Amino acid sequence: MTVATKAPRGRPLLFTSYPSEMSLFPTTTRKVAFGLLLAVTAILPFMLADAELQLLATCCIAAIGAIGLGLVTGYAGQVSLGHAFFLGIGAYTASVISGDPDGRTVGLGVTNILVWLPAAGLVAGLFGVIVAPLATRLRGLYLAIVTLGLVFIGQHIFNEWSSVTGGVGVGRPAPTLEIFGYSLFTTTASVTRDQKLFWLMAALLLVFALAARNLARSRVGRAFTAIRDRDIAAGVIGVNLARYKTIAFAVSSFYAGCAGALLFTVTGYIEPTSFSLLLSVQYIAMVLIGGAGTISGAIAGAFFITLLPRIIRELQAFLPFISTDANEVPNVLQVESILYGVLIIVFLIFEPRGLFGLWVRARNYWKSWPFSY
Amino acid sequence: MIALLEGIVRGLGVGSVYALLALGFVIIYKATRVISFAQPALMLAGVVLVSHLAGPLGFWVALPLAALLTAVLALGIERGAVRPMVGRPAFVVAIITLGVDVAIRVVVNIFIGLDVRNVHDPWGLDSWRIGALQVQQRHVAAFLATALLVAALFAFFRFTRMGLAMRAAADDQEAALAQGVSVGAVFALSWALAGALAAVGGTFATAGVSFDGNLWLTALVALPVIILGGLDSLPGAVLGGLGVGVAQELVATYQNDMPWLGGNVSVITPYVLMLLVLLVRPYGLFGTREVERV
Numbered sequence: 116m117t118v119a120t121k122a123p124r125g126r127p128l129l130f131t132s133y134p135s136e137m138s139l140f141p142t143t144t145r146k147v148a149f150g151l152l153l154a155v156t157a158i159l160p161f162m163l164a165d166a167e168l169q170l171l172a173t174c175c176i177a178a179i180g181a182i183g184l185g186l187v188t189g190y191a192g193q194v195s196l197g198h199a200f201f202l203g204i205g206a207y208t209a210s211v212i213s214g215d216p217d218g219r220t221v222g223l224g225v226t227n228i229l230v231w232l233p234a235a236g237l238v239a240g241l242f243g244v245i246v247a248p249l250a251t252r253l254r255g256l257y258l259a260i261v262t263l264g265l266v267f268i269g270q271h272i273f274n275e276w277s278s279v280t281g282g283v284g285v286g287r288p289a290p291t292l293e294i295f296g297y298s299l300f301t302t303t304a305s306v307t308r309d310q311k312l313f314w315l316m317a318a319l320l321l322v323f324a325l326a327a328r329n330l331a332r333s334r335v336g337r338a339f340t341a342i343r344d345r346d347i348a349a350g351v352i353g354v355n356l357a358r359y360k361t362i363a364f365a366v367s368s369f370y371a372g373c374a375g376a377l378l379f380t381v382t383g384y385i386e387p388t389s390f391s392l393l394l395s396v397q398y399i400a401m402v403l404i405g406g407a408g409t410i411s412g413a414i415a416g417a418f419f420i421t422l423l424p425r426i427i428r429e430l431q432a433f434l435p436f437i438s439t440d441a442n443e444v445p446n447v448l449q450v451e452s453i454l455y456g457v458l459i460i461v462f463l464i465f466e467p468r469g470l471f472g473l474w475v476r477a478r479n480y481w482k483s484w485p486f487s488y
Numbered sequence: 489m490i491a492l493l494e495g496i497v498r499g500l501g502v503g504s505v506y507a508l509l510a511l512g513f514v515i516i517y518k519a520t521r522v523i524s525f526a527q528p529a530l531m532l533a534g535v536v537l538v539s540h541l542a543g544p545l546g547f548w549v550a551l552p553l554a555a556l557l558t559a560v561l562a563l564g565i566e567r568g569a570v571r572p573m574v575g576r577p578a579f580v581v582a583i584i585t586l587g588v589d590v591a592i593r594v595v596v597n598i599f600i601g602l603d604v605r606n607v608h609d610p611w612g613l614d615s616w617r618i619g620a621l622q623v624q625q626r627h628v629a630a631f632l633a634t635a636l637l638v639a640a641l642f643a644f645f646r647f648t649r650m651g652l653a654m655r656a657a658a659d660d661q662e663a664a665l666a667q668g669v670s671v672g673a674v675f676a677l678s679w680a681l682a683g684a685l686a687a688v689g690g691t692f693a694t695a696g697v698s699f700d701g702n703l704w705l706t707a708l709v710a711l712p713v714i715i716l717g718g719l720d721s722l723p724g725a726v727l728g729g730l731g732v733g734v735a736q737e738l739v740a741t742y743q744n745d746m747p748w749l750g751g752n753v754s755v756i757t758p759y760v761l762m763l764l765v766l767l768v769r770p771y772g773l774f775g776t777r778e779v780e781r782v
Contacts, residue, residue, distance in 0.1 A: 275750030
């Protein structure tokens, strides 16, 4: 028996086997689009100024964290407000491993990114596994509040444990970006520091995004969505709830740990008060505004939220009533925080699928043009 | 011994505030099955209103007026952001209220400004002496006000027509609707009540001391309280609030004996307590166990 794996020409959405439907890039268009995206990413550092590249590198890191939250909240449906806690664990694990052994704060002096990045992820993942039993016992809003409690407990520990975190207002240096002695954080004759930074973060985002995409289309990913859609029904058809919720939390925390480790390398300094509830809300906003339950949505949301302050500063030129002075009302910072809130509300009420949903709408419109459906 | 007793009294005062805030959460939850993360913003709005109105009008006029205005604000939130979401998953609505909270707090913070603000309450930091015991008046006032409000609320739910309607809607929305209960009015009233309670609770939370934008963190303590007491239990909210208040103040009293925990460990006591209780009783101390049909 032969199994047709390729769709006939001109019928890109006709799938004749499950593997072809679930493949990473089901249609030729997707393959081409992905290739184009890669090409643009590769040449982008030659076209943009260093400040923009730095911002885009931060976007890539935030996207890694958002993908992690997307896996547990968007795919597995377990609302976690505790993402900031896991980001913090990752950040401090990495900076302790790569920190200066003779410095003011604890450090082991292993500066290789291949050591501290996976270690940060693993330690955060371990904490995810520790928290997971709560998730298997609690549902919905109870879980949201418990994870919120986690943020407060984490903040207390980060603020007080000053031999590791440097203490409030002081902080400690971020992990060193270095691979086998080659520094990824210095400007050389051929490439600037920010070009290297962007390429590194974009490459890491690619790896993490593809891994998440692969997880989502595997048996594990299908178990996640089954739990999200109806956990009791999922349990009845044989999905081991405890096991898959634990996996969801572990993977999500692993992503958060890695993102946390990288997040502060751009600015160079980690301040313990960064890991507050606001950070968690930002990541929730990324996932929801981008589109819950999609990897590309999480990435789009992360870029959007991270670029938001910059967008507002650009808009400020056209909206003179917004002030850049922090002592005047309304100023840019206030507009920014209000927009976080308002955007969450507007997207949830009018387009629950987020930016991804907007893209689907636009695509469908042009697909059926000039007919409305 | 004196330290212990004083800690308990302080705890009851602080706990009454938590109880008021927690009651707001529980009333909204019972009516709409939603946890409102907008409560901190409502509380802050109420406190700011009191601080602005108490100057010209005096504390005793300002407090009810601010509670009323906050109730109107809560009504507006319910109408504008929550009502369109009826029938959507509870988590989505909860996140919407989170967005509302972030947005409103920015506006409220503008009215706090950079100056030191207080609510001009009549108690200040004055205290009574009972034997060797020193009791701050503001804690007694908070406790009495809470007792009064709780009694009024329970009477409202027990003896009035609207209270009956609210209990019916909390029990079974569709059945209540079929019996002619206006579920929309129940939603609106529950939000208004929660707003007013938040304003009063917030005012007592900051009585005697000045406040700034960080006061909203106090309202979040009501979350562990309602989890402890059970999301849908009014007595649970009151007892949980008092319990958490006492536990927090006792830890604050004795935390110097445990320096390895770090300073100010009392701030996170409610959350630790919540985690411990949840490991044993996932539905809180007084909550109803959820039975779900597939």
